[in-house]
Amino acid sequence: MAPLSREKLRQAVYMFRFVRPYRWSLITGLVLLFLSSLVFMAFPYLSGLMIDIAQGKSKWEWTLADAGLVLLAVLVVQGGISYARVMLFARVSEKGIADVRKAVFSKLITMPMVFFEKSRTGELVSRLTSDVERLYNAFSITLAEFIRQIIILLSGIVFLALTTPRLALVMLATFPVIVVLAMVFGRLIRRLSRERQKVLAQANNIVSEAMQAIQAVKAFTNEWYEAMRYGKTIDEVVRVSLRYAHGRALFGVFIITVLFGGLFFIIWEGARMLQAGE
Structure with a gap:
């Protein structure tokens, strides 16, 4: 980052x-x-x-x-x-x-x-x-x-x-790990997002060039070449987009696992303290 x-x-x-x-x-x-x-x-x-x-x-x-x-x-x-x-x-x-x-x-x-x-x-x-x-x-x-x-x-x-200081300390102790991992995932997702945007711009550029020079494309019978060039770029867009989706999916798993895991741990710790009369 x-x-x-x-x-x-x-x-x-x-x-x-x-x-x-x-x-x-x-x-x-x-x-x-x-x-x-x-x-x-x-x-x-x-x-x-x-x-x-x-x-x-x-x-x-x-x-x-x-x-x-x-x-x-x-x-x-x-x-x-x-x-x-x-x-x-x-x-x-x-x-x-x-x-x-x-x-x-x-x-x-x-x-x-x-x-x-x-x-x-x-x-x-x-x-x-x-x-x-x-x-x-x-x-x-x-x-x-x-x-x-x-x-x-x-x-x-x-x-x-105000109610349970010990649980608040337990909750605060998990922050550094969550923040560091979130920064790592954030850097990966931003990089893939920029890469996807760049490839998508290249695909849009191919369409724009072909439409603006459609007379030249027809004159030299380059329809197949332009279609193949655009198809390769779209395939690259799909590849990068799937990598982007993979990163977002991993981040979603991280959020669900860490947040709900932390929530359940705090509930478990509170129940244990209540059982022990603390």
């Missing part, structure tokens, strides 16, 4: 200038995301409370009906907050990426002829469409989910630290 440099930070800040006109929608969406994550953390507590009420061990003078009504209210609030959050993030991402597309095309169209002579049409079109689409996914989905998971994680650690 490339080191974080001043230039990369400058480029990241430059990209966020496209979001600046919609910053209040972004800020409001982040606040709603924070509230939604906190409301989500109420579900485990309410579930435990309902069990305590059923066993007659609750500290609150609530009935199961009262707990059910509170849980229903939490669900309604969670749904409303989630809807507003998604719409705000959609507004920011759609309008922000539209500004990015306009800026990229305006810059592209003003480049000198030497640039177009050295660059292939298919590659330029791929940059304007596929690469910008990846930015859209980052703004609309990845950023929101990343922040959401961070909030849930920190809230869970604080909750465990």
